[in-house]
Amino acid sequence: MPRCIVLIRSHEPLQEGWRTRSFGPSRPLLDDRVRVAGVRFDETYHPVQVWRRIGGGDDPPAASGFNYGTVGPAATYAVRVDADDEDAVERLRRDRSAEVVGVFADPTVSPFPSPYCSDSPVGATQDVARRLGVRALHRAKLTGRGVHVAVVDTGIDGSRIPVAGGWAPTPGYVPGSSAPNHGTMVAYDVRIAAPDAQLFDYALLKSQAGTWAAFLSDAIAAFADLVERVNAAPGRWVVNNSWGLFDRASDAPIGSPENYSANPDHPFNQVTGALVAAGADVFFAAGNCGADCPDGRCGAGDTGSGASIHGANSHPEVVSVAAVTVTDRRLGYSSQGPGALYSRKPDLAGFSHFAGSGIYPADAGTSAASPVAVGVAAALRQAFATDRLAPAQLKGLLQRTARDVNGDGWDYDLGYGVIDAAAAVKALGLKPQGRKRASTTV
Known part of the structure; x- marks a missing residue:
């Protein structure tokens, strides 16, 4: 999975990157708290606020895993990275768990x-x-x-x-x-x-x-x-x-x-x-x-x-x-x-x-x-x-x-x-x- 989507907990620099549609405001935070060896941030992709469905509703039949209530305040921001290999992805997930909420595939559509x-x-x-x-x-x-x-x-x-x-x-x-x-x-x-x-x-x-x-x-x-x-x-x-x-x-x-x-x-x-x-x-x-x-x-x-x-x-x-x-x-x-x-x-x-x-x-x-x-x-x-x-x-x-x-x-x-x-x-x-x-x- 050389290219992937990383969800990161909300911080003001990520919020500013989303508001301004630019990567720059988030760079110091990402370098300090998220970067690991073998992983490079794609600076052409600014942080993106990710809304997630939370609480208060019944799941439709056969749709386990979705939570259908209201849309709550975004707690995460997506960034795009290129990783050398799966070991680098695992380091990101393991060593930066305080900040990284999840790592996901980024397939072509x-x-x-x-x-x-x-x-x-x-x-x-x-x-x-x-x-x-x-x-x-x-x-x-x-x-x-x-x-x-x-x-x-x-x-x-x-x-x-x-x-x-x-x-x-x-x-x-x-x-x-x-x-x-x-x-x-x-x-x-x-x-x-x-x-x-x-x-x-x-x-x-x-x-x-x-x-x-x-x-x-x-x-x-x-x-x-x-x-x-x-x-x-x-x-x-x-x-x-x-x-x-x-x-x-x-x-x-x-x-x-x-x-x-x-x-x-x-x-x-x-x-x-x-x-x-x-x-x-x-x-x-x-x-x-x-x-x-x-x-x-x-x-x-x-x-x-x-x-x-x-x-x-x-x-x-x-x-x-x-x-x-x-x-x-x-x-x-x-x-x-x-x-x-x-x-x-x-x-x-x-x-x-x-x-x-x-x-x-x-x-x-x-x-x-x-x-x-x-x-x-x-x-x-x-x-x-x-x-x-x-x-x-x-x-x-x-x-x-x-x-x-x-x-x-x-x-x-x-x-x-x-x-x-x-x-x-x-x-x-x-x-x-x-x-x-x-x-x-x-």
């Missing part, structure tokens, strides 16, 4: 974009809008107006799709300045159901130059920033994540305290829960490692049922999204449950593999299915802020109103079924208002 079964699209944007029931949303004047959607991805081309702000793991990135690629496709797909939502460009997958990839430590920083944004302007935030872990070889073994993929104590899994607790509706693509047509990047033993939905993509509080065509046919690359953190995954399915953004021959993968579902959530969130409809309630609504195309109530392929905006509008008792809106344009 990547987007879920590609149509590995076929490049040929099935249907187009208008078919997705029709099958979703977007007309029912727009007749109720629900277009996502006033709702903030964070697209955590490779970056958005703001000349095509306007953005209201954003974040990046490296300084100097201007939100909306990305070339048109995966992140722009995802943003387009959000706007099928929510054309008036405000998009925020969280360009996480720019952290490794020349690749669409990030270290999980960068995702911790992104979500910590989002927790602050949601706390500052609560009520209507939806977060899309069309990325995840393809190959567990870059993770610590399951059962190890450093593990990410199946460990609820990993700081990214904790900060994911904290983001939901702050009031965000958090969606993750289930993954592209389904048994029938897995992405070539999926690891050995990381495909098919029970082996392809890992880490935060399987978090019990997020909405995990599988993929179907507009004909309700499951796409063979769509990852299948049980999930690693919570067995009943995925939660539902969204449409994918259609002619949409024009970035690729097809907007494909669970990468497209997730933002299609996010658009529905954003449109509904316009009507109900989180003080009236909590994230868990909106998630439950989308599950209950999904179309059970397999006829078995819930299954490891499509969860509760295909997301159905019209059914959700009806369940909420929302009525048409005035003239109906024209069909969606994005």
Whole structure:
């Protein structure tokens, strides 16, 4: 585990590093109290405040290890280190136990974009809008107006799709300045159901130059920033994540305290829960490692049922999204449950593999299915802020109103079924208002 995430007890220099988004204020403290031989701090990564779920709630079924109460004051800060070997990591853990709360794996995560079964699209944007029931949303004047959607991805081309702000793991990135690629496709797909939502460009997958990839430590920083944004302007935030872990070889073994993929104590899994607790509706693509047509990047033993939905993509509080065509046919690359953190995954399915953004021959993968579902959530969130409809309630609504195309109530392929905006509008008792809106344009 040469690169890892270290959680350190709170001290003022770490707090200052987080406030200023700089490593410098923490350097003397880390050198004096934490550094050991064979371990080097990554000074490009500033300390990140890590919120953890504490006390006062019941764990969801099969989610042992999570503590679902309120979000308490952060007691830890994450820093990133490079270690010579496992002996150096053990020295850090053993000799600095007064300061070091935990040491965790920092695997690489990547987007879920590609149509590995076929490049040929099935249907187009208008078919997705029709099958979703977007007309029912727009007749109720629900277009996502006033709702903030964070697209955590490779970056958005703001000349095509306007953005209201954003974040990046490296300084100097201007939100909306990305070339048109995966992140722009995802943003387009959000706007099928929510054309008036405000998009925020969280360009996480720019952290490794020349690749669409990030270290999980960068995702911790992104979500910590989002927790602050949601706390500052609560009520209507939806977060899309069309990325995840393809190959567990870059993770610590399951059962190890450093593990990410199946460990609820990993700081990214904790900060994911904290983001939901702050009031965000958090969606993750289930993954592209389904048994029938897995992405070539999926690891050995990381495909098919029970082996392809890992880490935060399987978090019990997020909405995990599988993929179907507009004909309700499951796409063979769509990852299948049980999930690693919570067995009943995925939660539902969204449409994918259609002619949409024009970035690729097809907007494909669970990468497209997730933002299609996010658009529905954003449109509904316009009507109900989180003080009236909590994230868990909106998630439950989308599950209950999904179309059970397999006829078995819930299954490891499509969860509760295909997301159905019209059914959700009806369940909420929302009525048409005035003239109906024209069909969606994005």
